[in-house]
Amino acid sequence: MKYTGSIAFGVLLSIATSGLAVAAESQDYTLVLQDHRYQPTELHIPADTRVKLEVINKDPSPEEFESNDFPAEKIVMPKSSATLFVGPLKAGRYHFFGDFHQPTAQGTLIVE
Amino acid sequence: MWAIALLVFREVLEAALIVSVVAAATRGVRQRGLFIGGGIALGVVGAALVAWSADWLAAAVSGAGQEVFNAGVLLAAVLMIGWHVVWMSSHGRELSRQMQAMGSAVKAGASSMVMLLAVVALAVLREGSEIVLFLFGMRAGGADHLWAGLSVGVVAGAALGYALYAGLLRIPLRHFFSATNAMLVLLAAGLASTAARYLIQANIVPALGYRLWDSSWLLANGSLPGQAAHVLVGYDAQPAGMQMLFFAATLLLLWSGARWARGHAGAAVAKRALPDGLGQPAQ
Numbered sequence: 001m002k003y004t005g006s007i008a009f010g011v012l013l014s015i016a017t018s019g020l021a022v023a024a025e026s027q028d029y030t031l032v033l034q035d036h037r038y039q040p041t042e043l044h045i046p047a048d049t050r051v052k053l054e055v056i057n058k059d060p061s062p063e064e065f066e067s068n069d070f071p072a073e074k075i076v077m078p079k080s081s082a083t084l085f086v087g088p089l090k091a092g093r094y095h096f097f098g099d100f101h102q103p104t105a106q107g108t109l110i111v112e
Numbered sequence: 113m114w115a116i117a118l119l120v121f122r123e124v125l126e127a128a129l130i131v132s133v134v135a136a137a138t139r140g141v142r143q144r145g146l147f148i149g150g151g152i153a154l155g156v157v158g159a160a161l162v163a164w165s166a167d168w169l170a171a172a173v174s175g176a177g178q179e180v181f182n183a184g185v186l187l188a189a190v191l192m193i194g195w196h197v198v199w200m201s202s203h204g205r206e207l208s209r210q211m212q213a214m215g216s217a218v219k220a221g222a223s224s225m226v227m228l229l230a231v232v233a234l235a236v237l238r239e240g241s242e243i244v245l246f247l248f249g250m251r252a253g254g255a256d257h258l259w260a261g262l263s264v265g266v267v268a269g270a271a272l273g274y275a276l277y278a279g280l281l282r283i284p285l286r287h288f289f290s291a292t293n294a295m296l297v298l299l300a301a302g303l304a305s306t307a308a309r310y311l312i313q314a315n316i317v318p319a320l321g322y323r324l325w326d327s328s329w330l331l332a333n334g335s336l337p338g339q340a341a342h343v344l345v346g347y348d349a350q351p352a353g354m355q356m357l358f359f360a361a362t363l364l365l366l367w368s369g370a371r372w373a374r375g376h377a378g379a380a381v382a383k384r385a386l387p388d389g390l391g392q393p394a395q
Contacts, residue, residue, distance in 0.1 A: 060252055061248070061252045062246070064245075064246075068332060068333045068334030070350070071313060071350065073310075073313070074178060074179075075166065075170065075242070077166055077170050080170065082178070084179075085312075085314070088322055099119065099246075100119070100246045100249050100250075
């Protein structure tokens with residue numbers, strides 16, 4: 001019993017480190033935040049592909065790029081940009097928003 | 113005002129649920145109010161510091177600073193909960209017996225209490241830093257009723273957390289610490305899974321299957337019950353394989369650690385009981 005823990009930890013650690021080599025073959029897409037609105041409000045990305053998404057915030061206040069339809073949660077500081085990886089997603093429409101300005105900061109990923 | 117209150121409420125709720133479970137798990141411990149209050153205060157100071165260094169954090173680790181920081185905070189909390197759970201496994205039975213006998217405060221291990229103080233502080237720090245950034249932005253935008261919204265959100269979130277705490281206190285004392293310990297283990301496993309989610313977003317660990325299933329139709333991540341389930345038991349409507357692995361590994365580690373500690377405590381008690389225990393009436 002004593003060693004079960006350390007074995008599990010070792011497995012976890014080795015998987016975590018092997019993951020450092022992952023990635024690279026992803027396409028880049030950009031969203032711009034201005035006046036607490038996303039531009040474009042509909043962003044087209046390919047299905048079943050992991051994409052690198054850059055969110056540029058031109059507003060003087062921070063925003064959080066977030067979605068409940070796909071895993072994404074990242075703060076974008078004022079006059080700054082942030083990148084995150086999205087997908088791979090099946091074809092369809094996926095809603096995203098800006099957590100700090102929900103009345104206006106709304107958009108959709110069109111995955112096709 | 114309501115938009116502000118709602119966002120603050122959601123962030124406060126997440127921290128409040130964690131604080132409630134910790135508060136219940138330390139029931140009957142002497143000076144625990146001081147530990148929990150201290151943890152919240154430290155967390156608030158930490159939240160301001162994190163928000164203040166958010167620009168630096170965003171640029172760190174070639175843009176993955178936020179994810180690495182969040183995952184680090186979450187995994188640190190997992191470790192500390194783990195420490196407490198293992199400690200409780202060797203002392204919990206003794207603790208609940210003392211409480212039943214005296215009906216009053218007992219002394220718990222100082223190291224274990226410091227760990228839980230840190231868990232409270234980290235929970236408040238993580239959710240609080242988002243509130244600070246949000247309010248900073250709102251103030252820059254000249255939003256009305258900022259303080260009213262903040263107060264309503266904090267009070268409502270804390271009230272729901274308190275309701276959970278009051279509910280937990282109704283668990284019979286005999287099963288109380290097994291129940292709160294089990295809740296702490298699930299909480300830790302959920303935090304580990306959330307850490308994995310951040311690391312996947314930054315492409316630091318592989319997903320091992322991006323979406324094992326989608327139970328959004330049953331319980332959506334964005335809904336209030338979904339959010340509560342996310343904090344308490346690590347629920348995710350669309351979990352990745354790596355999240356499941358982190359979840360399962362934490363469960364296994366804490367469970368085996370607790371079993372090991374219980375075995376050791378049992379052996380120590382038996383050894384101590386032998387010499388002077390002979391001829392004494394059983395208690």
